[in-house]
Amino acid sequence: MHKLAKVFSTIRTQTGKLVQPLSAEDCCVQSMPDASPAKWHLAHTTWFFETFILERFETNFQPFHPAFRILFNSYYDGVGEQHPRAQRGLLSRPSLAEVQAYRQNVDQRLLALLAQTLAPDQAQQLSALVELGLQHEQQHQELLLTDIKHLLAMNPLLPPYLASNAMAEASDSTAAATALSWQPFAAGVVEIGHAGQGFFFDNETPRHRQFVEPFSMASRLVSNGEYLAFVEDGGYRNPLLWLAAGWEWVQQQKLTRPLYWQAAYAQFDSAWREFTLHGLQPLALHEAVIHLSFFEAEAYARWAGARLPSEAEWECAAAAQGADHGAGQGADYFGVAWQWTTSSYAPYPGYVALPGAVGEYNGKFMVNQYVLRGSSSATPDGHARLSYRNFFPATARWQFSGIRLARS
Secondary structure (H helix, E strand, O other), X not given: OXXXXXXXXXXXXXXXXXXXXXXXXXXXXXXOOOOOOHHHHHHXXXXXXXXXXXXXHOOOOOOOOOOHHHHOOOOOOOOOOOOOHHHHXXXXXXXXXXXXXXHHHHXXXXXXXXXXXXXXXXXXXXXXXXHHHHHHHHHHHHHHHHHHHHHHHOOOOOOOOOOOOHXXXXXXXXXXXXXXXXXXXXXXXXXXXXXXXXXXXXXXXXXXXXXXXXXXXXXXXXXXXXXXXXXXXXXXXXXXXXXXXXXXXXXXXXXXXXXXXXXXXXOOOOOOEEEEOOEEEEOOOOOEOOOOXXXXXXXXXXXXXXXXOOHHHHHHHHHHOOOHHHOOOOHHXXXXXXXXXXXXXXXXXXXXOOOOHHHHOOHHHOOOXXXXXXXXXXXXXXXXXXXXXXXXXXXXXXXXXEOOOEEO
């Protein structure tokens, strides 16, 4: 258990570091119902360890605060009631300091539990739940950054999350992306899903076979410059490029560009800029375009004379490029942007959810969402893998999501 305790401490400490640049006020505010305050993320990840592990394994368990069981329960109906998601930003109490004390208390108790000698079956169950909790925490580390970015972008001051050298970043903002090429793949039966050792979520299994027709995959992600051409060609004004539901959404939201793009920063200035975690920066034309919804990604692919890949095609191509965990020739399969696929988020053949309340982690969301593959610049190190299945609704655009094109 010593190794697991060390990993536990490292990951929990990293979460704390993510909120260090923020004020207590920053940590309390909720920018939209789909996002959560940083303080809530800190408490919810702690709630996970307290509720699913300490409550089960700790002798004479007592909750840190009885009300936290409801306040920081996200969606686990098997555990009980939840505070309304859209009202998380109204929780001015408990204070940030009390939430930090909650984290410290649960950390100490869980480390003490890991130091105990347990029966082999109990030790195995404990280890599995702690690892699940740590993977869950890493997911929330990325969500922390996406939600913080959305919050700061709503502020008229456009404050940066982290300081940066804007002049240095601006110097290469007009650099061109590398030439896009197409990598062909023959038709055939491919295997997708988790294989081998290491952690995996239940939705990545079982590994199974799928048939794919001949296809080609783009050698890199779509760039800001390429997406800008779509914008300036009237992409957001042409209903023929959009799925019906996407066009209705664009019209209702009055969308004309990606979420964090700004066209006119000052009078007589038409240069495009993008709000980043480092504040407002010149739009770097060579970098991958991010923060796109499925609808935007699908419309761009149609405009570009291509399409989005299925998740089977994506996994096949990424594996062929040796791109697992960002290694190999196809490095931008990982670590830049999550990539939309045309695959609806549904169970694999033979899928079985985990027993108990933790079984609600993935299975209950397998409807009305699309699968994204890869990982992003906000994904914690070591959290990505070839079989990882992220998922969001078609309108979600505050995540670090981008486009990899495919062709038949």
